[in-house]
Amino acid sequence: MFKFDFGIEDDGTEPLQAETAPPEVLQSEPFAELSLSQLLESLPPLISYSPLLIPLSSSRKSVTLARRDLFDARFQLISEGHGDEPPVDTPAPTSTSALGFLDAPSDLVPGVYEGGLKTWECSLDLVGYLDSFRDADSSYFSGKRVLEVGCGTGIPSVYLLSYLFSENSNVNAHVHMQDYNASVLELITFPNIILAWYMSPSSAAYRAAAADEECPPGDPTIPGELTITPALKSAFTASIAKLGISLAFFSGPWEGLTTYLKSSVETKHDLVLTSETIYRTEALPALIQLLHQACADAQSRPLCLVAAKVLYFGVGGGVSEFVRALRSKDMVDKGSSGTAESVWERKVGVGRKIMRIDWV
Template sequence: MAFRFNFSIDEIEHSEAATPDEVDAQRCTPKRKQESTEKSKQTAGTVADSSPRLGAGEGRDETPPEKKFCFKAAKEHKIPEDLNKVLENKVLETLSGLYYVNMSVVEMMCVHGADAEGIVSKSVSSRSDLIPGVYEGGLKIWECTFDLIDYFSEAEIHFANKTVLDLGCGAGLLGIVALRGKAEKVHFQDYNSTVIDEITLPNVVANCINEGSRMGSGDHRKTSKPPLKRPKKAECSPDALTKCRFFSGEWSKVSELLLSSNEPFLKYDIILTSETIYNPDYYSALHDTLAQLLDKNGRVYLASKVLYFGVGGGIYLFEKFIEEKNVFRSSIVKTIDKGLQRCIMEIAFKDSS
């Protein structure tokens, strides 16, 4: 259903710069040197794509030179008054009662001019699902998202009257589940503005205007119905969409935007995040963001693969990072052994109740 790029992140070229209005030029950090070793590629099944999140380095003896990349500044995306335009030219599919836009259709639209960032063309030319500092994978739905959705039901996680952040949201399915669980507020963040405008926001709108549909049982990885055209008239419940805010940009910049706002900001009771710890270079920014935005008695629910080949991140490395920082306590609350091993982690402040 989507483009498939099975090449190593080591093969990414950084010749194309992001547009000036989306990049904070002062926020540039060196990408850590990584030795490329030959490993077997692992297949991770997803809704949007059957390729692994990160390929392994292949046939490279030399250590790549240290590289620098710039992080995008934060931006809030307003919900358009005309909701029909949000779903214009989108094809909707359903997945266990959740609506989401067909990713391949979005990618084709991006190729033909709907993508101001140019992330689709850059992904094609770079032959990769990820380009650090440029595109961070939000055009695909990764399988750990469904692990976390399953866990919500199994652990009876309640969202009613909670403030929730879907961090690194991509399609926004985690936040949509929280919204349907009667959360008081749900905020969505993704690195790329194109992802928010063309995928996240349309998915949220589609699920609000189709409120009669509820999550059901069954295989999350298969569409339960044929593709659906958008509704002719969008009559969204005001209560649902007024609970939502949408942000793009790098984590620390989004934190700054929220914390420096003149509007009162309540920290989040629950932060949801899936497959965001693939790159150890980002651990410090992620940890600091969680520390700044999580309520003192809040919880983080994080889904991840045990190891991301090629870059070296994974659940146990992040767990060690958390221990060394000595701010949070963490526990692995579920392990999924089916296919490539995956885990669910719960994180809370050490002094929380």
């Protein structure tokens, strides 16, 4: 196992190191769809959270989302009896390995854990870029079918949902999220969605009816603890049904989701998002095939965005390798290939880009 410096910052302050292993990748997580009821069932009785401030270039300057604390996820695993688990180099999926990764959440172990517990900085770039569409059209996210690939903490989707939860009529939106690790979806991604809902006007009736001690302020800029009650779960389920928001969650390797989409009746997406997923060159074909499949059947040009560092030091992955793979004729079905247009760029320090992908 060797280390490389991703130059990642979690909350804008702490540069992190990430670990990876040699390229013989053993995929230990099977492909699975996690149902909403399964995810609601896996919520702990209490979620603690802290504000995540995301800078924007629009007149709003910034947006703040509530994000579940990592220490709280760790506490959940320990209290559920996952405290005496084998070391992280044992390729064991789900909560078994999650406890080990929570202690070193930036360390990637290919095919076992892919870094989803932490928020990586390009996901914040993606929020800033998406916000420019909403700035131009405040109901931009309504009516969209969205897929976030390799979502981890899911900040771009959570941002988008936070606006959908603020609408007061049916928004007819689909937000589908994929992460390699089911435990990441259970421990962090889904709790972050619950928090976005709780902080939105959609939870107003629940907040008015619930006991004071169960209701922290509906303000994501204040850290707090949210009590998860059966009434909260029912109110959340009723809210998303009323708003016409369909949520779906997938875990496991990208190949599994591509196969799933190929056999699904409704596969078109209007927005396909991914951030910090191009670091490993050997995984690029599976990622590109998934992005291509997710964009298939769209009636109008889908917005497919890849946010990434220009170079992931030490492993050879980065924008150039991704673009080379994208242009390769044999990469996707029927001999077609992809093109990448840079739509946003930051050149200071480790360069970062957002690319818009099209298929020819």
